[in-house]
Every structure is written in C-alpha cells, then in structure tokens.
Amino acid sequence: MSRLRIERFREVLARRQPDLTVLLEQVHKPHNLAAVLRTCDAVGVLEAHAVTAARPSARLHHPSAGASKWVKVSFHEEIGAAIRELQSRGFQVLAAHPEDGARPFREVDFCRPTALLLGQEKLGVTAEALACCDGKVMIPMMGLAGSLNVSVAAALLLYEAERQRREAGLYDQPRLEPGLSERLLFEWTYPELAAYCQTKGVAYPRLSPDGELIDPVPR
Numbered sequence: 001m002s003r004l005r006i007e008r009f010r011e012v013l014a015r016r017q018p019d020l021t022v023l024l025e026q027v028h029k030p031h032n033l034a035a036v037l038r039t040c041d042a043v044g045v046l047e048a049h050a051v052t053a054a055r056p057s058a059r060l061h062h063p064s065a066g067a068s069k070w071v072k073v074s075f076h077e078e079i080g081a082a083i084r085e086l087q088s089r090g091f092q093v094l095a096a097h098p099e100d101g102a103r104p105f106r107e108v109d110f111c112r113p114t115a116l117l118l119g120q121e122k123l124g125v126t127a128e129a130l131a132c133c134d135g136k137v138m139i140p141m142m143g144l145a146g147s148l149n150v151s152v153a154a155a156l157l158l159y160e161a162e163r164q165r166r167e168a169g170l171y172d173q174p175r176l177e178p179g180l181s182e183r184l185l186f187e188w189t190y191p192e193l194a195a196y197c198q199t200k201g202v203a204y205p206r207l208s209p210d211g212e213l214i215d216p217v218p219r
Contacts, residue, residue: 035151
C-alpha cells in the first residue's frame with residue numbers, strides 16, 4: 001500500500017458524513033443498488049441501509065458494486081423497524097414520494113441528520129413506510145414521465161444534501177470518532193487481515209502514519 005493511497009483514505013474518511021444516509025425499500029435490481037452506493041460514496045455517506053428479501057450475498061454481485069467496499073450496507077428485514085431504528089438514532093426519515101404535501105427537495109434542510117427513503121423500482125415507497133416516515137420530498141417533473149429511476153433520484157437528492165452541507169462547512173472538519181476512523185482505515189487498507197481479526201475476535205494491529213503495521217499480526 002503506497003503512502004499516497006493511505007493519505008487518500010484518510011482524506012476520504014475525514015469527509016465522511018455519519019448523519020447522512022439512504023434507506024432503500026425493496027430496491028432489487030443490482031445495478032440500481034450499485035449505482036446508489038456509488039453516489040453515497042461520492043458524497044461521503046458513511047453507511048447505507050436496505051430492506052430486501054434477497055440474500056445479502058446476492059445483492060452486490062454486480063461489476064459496479066465496488067463502492068460497497070467503501071460504504072457499509074446494513075440490511076433489515078422489515079421497513080417499519082428499519083425506520084424506527086434510524087429515528088431512534090436522531091435521523092429525520094424523508095421519503096422520496098411525489099404526492100400532495102411532499103416538499104420540493106431543494107427546500108428541505110439536509111444539514112439535519114437525514115435518512116432518504118427510496119422505494120422499489122416499479123411501486124415506489126410502500127404505504128407502511130410512508131406511515132412511519134417523518135416527511136416526504138419530491139423532485140419536480142416537467143415532462144410526461146411520473147418519476148425518475150431510483151438511482152437517478154438518489155443522486156439528485158444526495159447531491160443537494162452535499163451542496164447544503166458543503167456550504168455549511170460540514171465537510172471541513174472530520175466528523176467521525178477517531179476510533180471509528182482508524183478502524184475503517186485498517187479495514188480499507190488490510191481487508192483480508194481485518195476479516196481474519198474479526199474471525200479470531202482480536203483487535204486490529206496499530207498502523208503507522210505510513211500505513212505500516214506497528215504490532216505483529218495476531219495468531
């Protein structure tokens with residue numbers, strides 16, 4: 001691992017936003033999930049969430065799913081429980097749903113802890129999810145199509161959040177706890193060794209500023 005690569009990892013982690021996320025409800029097409037994760041990585045989302053019936057190992061088997069290495073995906077079995085968990089952590093859960101009462105997305109305060117809820121490709125957000133969320137946002141549509149592809153909608157919403165947060169200075173200082181940042185740095189730098197440590201239930205070795213192992217590899 002080169003010093004430049006380590007420095008790049010540290011720069012990226014310094015801009016991660018622990019209070020901005022997406023919650024995908026039954027988004028089952030791998031290319032859509034992969035595209036959303038790419039945008040999450042691009043705007044500094046730390047962790048994404050998904051509710052889907054597919055097996056976790058089958059969800060990310062797509063050529064462009066490499067972003068899943070940098071953005072953790074937490075999978076949930078039930079949408080109501082997923083929304084309540086995020087709300088208990090202080091997130092406002094906003095559904096991307098174009099109906100009466102939905103706010104234009106540029107009028108929403110995305111500097112608050114925010115989880116963007118996006119629904120299944122054909123059916124959108126379910127009534128159960130809408131009943132649990134804190135509000136609805138919409139993307140103005142001037143043409144005949146009623147909605148955008150879910151990954152396109154996610155990109156527009158996330159980049160509006162990025163714009164607001166950048167102007168508010170939320171990318172200017174690291175926002176992750178130092179321990180979490182160092183843990184993620186190790187996992188990105190030494191993914192196989194990190195998996196080994198997790199299997200053995202042992203702490204990660206410490207890293208030097210250059211990304212070299214300070215401690216011996218655990219046995």
